[in-house]
């Protein structure tokens with residue numbers, strides 16, 4: 595079985611989700627992953643001193659580059675530099691329009707950050723972000739497991755989480771695990787041991 599996943603926002607939340615899917619690929623389940631990003635991540639402003647296992651003062655761009663490299667060890671992801679303007683369709687048959695092109699997917703993750711959300715087609719889902727100490731920050735309405743509507747999940751600061759990289763990573767991972775669970779129809783996690791992979 596092959597599932598197509600479209601991720602809007604290629605910063606740390608979106609890439610954490612992509613990494614989880616990539617690592618979950620096996621003989622029974624494969625993925626087509628597209629990450630669309632218009633290159634305005636908050637993480638570009640960061641030098642990090644407070645994320646476990648990250649080297650002292652690693653900067654945002656380096657974090658994203660290293661994460662992309664880690665993903666590429668499992669799976670080739672289609673990275674698109676563009677702005678998503680509209681989403682339509684339903685689970686299993688979404689259509690995502692950018693300024694330049696159109697993409698089909700089974701599932702969507704919105705990892706669009708807390709600064710803006712001007713994607714048409716999803717109704718009135720924008721609300722105030724209550725955990726950021728800057729004005730005009732937004733997040734997206736969702737129910738449990740970060741579900742915006744059937745087949746569409748939100749991740750990262752767009753999900754209203756505390757604006758910390760470690761929180762955004764966990765949120766991206768959670769959105770991906772929620773989708774994996776939906777695909778398999780049972781709670782699904784991806785756990786390895788030192789001997790579980792060749």
Ligand SMILES: Cc1cc2nc3c(=O)[nH]c(=O)nc-3n(C[C@H](O)[C@H](O)[C@H](O)COP(=O)(O)OP(=O)(O)OC[C@H]3O[C@@H](n4cnc5c(N)ncnc54)[C@H](O)[C@@H]3O)c2cc1C
Pocket residue numbers: 602603604605606607608630631632633634635636637638639640641642643644645676677678679705706707708710711712713749750751752756757758759760762
């Ligand atoms: C100055 C500053 C310093 C910080 N320092 C720290 C720190 O020391 N430690 C720490 O843990 N955290 C820090 N943070 C917070 C950290 O940067 C955020 O928690 C993290 O970047 C959130 O990641 P994210 O993936 O949710 O969103 P973002 O990094 O904001 O990425 C969202 C992405 O979505 C894209 N996007 C949005 N809409 C669209 C669209 N329609 N089409 C295509 N792409 C779209 C944007 O261009 C962007 O690339 C800092 C933040 C700032 C601003």
